[in-house]
Amino acid sequence: MSCAQTIADYGLRAIGIGERTLPRSDFDLCQQFALIGSGMIWNIYFGVLALAVGFVLATALALAKASGNPWLRRPAEAFIFVFRGSPLFIQFFLAYSALVLLPKAGLTILGVTIPTGWLTRAWAGALIVLILNTAAYSAEIFHGGLRNVPKGDLEAAEAYGLTGWRRFRRIVWPTMLRLSWPAYTNEAIFLFHATTLVFFSGFPAIRQMGDSLYYASYFADKTFNPFVAYPIVAGYFILLTLGLIALFGVINRRLNRHLPGAAHRLKYRPKLIR
C-alpha cells in the first residue's frame, strides 16, 4: 500500500472519515505519521476553542478579581483557587464522573427537555473543563497585567475625558494584554500540551477516534516499541509549539507597535510561571 493511499485512509481517521479499523499488523512509518497526525486535529480543536472562549472568560474573571466589590471578587478568587490549585487530570475525572450521573433521558427544566448525553462526550465535556481551567490560569495572568497598568496612563485617559467602558476598551484592556502577553503565550502553549490528557482521563475515545497521544500509545502498545510513535507525536508538538510562538509573536508586536524597541522576541519559558 502506497503512502498516499495510507494518508487518504487514515489522514482524517480521528474525526471518523476513512478506514473504519485501525491498522493491526505490519505497521509502517507512514501509517504512524498519518494516524498520529490526524489525532492532532483533536489537540488543535480543544486548544483553539478553549483558548478562544477561555480568553473572554479570563478577562471577565480578572476584572472581577480586581474589583472592589466583594460579591464579585470572592467568587472569582474561589474559582481561580480551585482550578489552579488542583490537577487538571483530577478535574477531568471529576467532571466526567459528575456528567455521567446526569439523567440519561435529559434534564427537564420548565417543561423543556434538554438532552445531556452529549456532555459526557470528550468534544463537549473535556472542552468545558479545558475552558474553565485555562480561564483560571489566564485570569491570574491578566489580573497581574491589570495591576501593572501604569497610573499615568489612567490619569491621561481621565484628562482626555475617557471613562467607563471607553477607558477600559481603549486604554486598560490593551495595556493589560500587552503586559501579560509573554506569560499568556506560555499558558497557551501549556494548554495545547494539556489537551493530550483528555483521552487518558475517563472520556472515552468513541470508535477509536482519539487525539495524537491516544494513537501514539496505541502504536506503542501494539508494537512494544516506544521509540517510534512517541518521538513522532513529540515532533508534531514541537512544530505546533513553534507555530504558536510565531503567531503569538505577531500579536505581541502588534500590541507593542506604539513602543519602538519594546517588543522583545517572545521567549518561551516552559510552565515555570504557571
Next chain:
Amino acid sequence: MFAQCADPKALDGLAWMLCYLTSGTHRLFYLSFGTVLLLLAVTAPIALGMGFAGAMAARSRLAPLRWLGKTYAAIVRGVPDIIFFLFVPIALDQGFEWLRSRVYCDPSVPVRQGNEFVVCAAAKLPQSTSPEWVHDLYGIALAVVAFSFVFGAFAANVLYGAMQAVPRAQLETAEAYGMTPRQIDRRILIPQMWTYALPGLSNLWMILIKATPLLFLLGVEDIVYWARELGGSKTSTYAYPHGDWRVWYFLALLVFYLLMTWVSQRLIDRLSGALSRGQATMAGESMRKAGAAA
C-alpha cells in the same frame, strides 16, 4: 477491622458508612496517599540534583558537555510532559531488559522479533518468581525516574536562569581575587543563586504536586486508581453494594490536592519572607519599612 463490621448487610446508616470507610480496600486507598507523598519526597531531591547537574553542564566550558546540558534543559520545551511519562518508563524497562538479555541470554537471539519484544526468562525485570511487592516497587521506581527526568529538566531551566541572574560583578571580583572557577562556583555562585531560584523552584514544586495523579498513567495503583476502583458501582454480590460514587471519590481527591497546594503556598510565602528579611532587595526594603512604620 471492627467486630461489628463482620456482617455489613445487617448494618445501616452511620455504622454502615463507618465500616465501609474502614474496609480492607479502603485502607489500601488511604495507603496510596502515602505513595503520592513518597513519590513527592523522593522525586523532589532527585529532580533538584538532576536540574543542578543540567544547569552546571549548560554553563560548562567544554562544548559537548554544554550542548548536553542545554539539550536536556530544552527537551521539555515544546513537548508535553505526558509523552515523557509514557515514554521514559517503557524505554527504561526495555533498555534494562535488553542489557540483561545480552548478559544472561543467548546474544544471537534478537530481542525485537516482528512486533514483539522478547527476552529470555533470566533477563526479565523484575523476575517472574519475585514477590508482588517487588513488582510494585519496580513500577514506582520507574515512575520516580520518569518524574525526576522531566522535573529535572524544568529545574535545570530554573537553576540555569538563577545562575545567570547572579550579578556578573560578583563573579568578576572573585576572579580578580584569584579564585579558581571551581572556587567561584562553590563560594560565590551557588550560595547566591538560591534567592533568584526560589520563585521558580516553588512554582515547580506546585507543578510537581499537580503532576502526581499522572502516576495512574504509569500503571501504579495510586489514588486515582483506587478512586476509580472503589467509586464504581458495586452490585449486591459485594459486601458493600452502592451506586456510582466516583464523583465523591474524585471530589475527595480534589480537596486533597487543594489542601496540598494551599499548605505549600503558605509555607513558600513564609520561606520567601524569611529569605528576604534583611536583604538589599525591594522585598527586603519594603519589609524594613513596614516594620519601621508599625
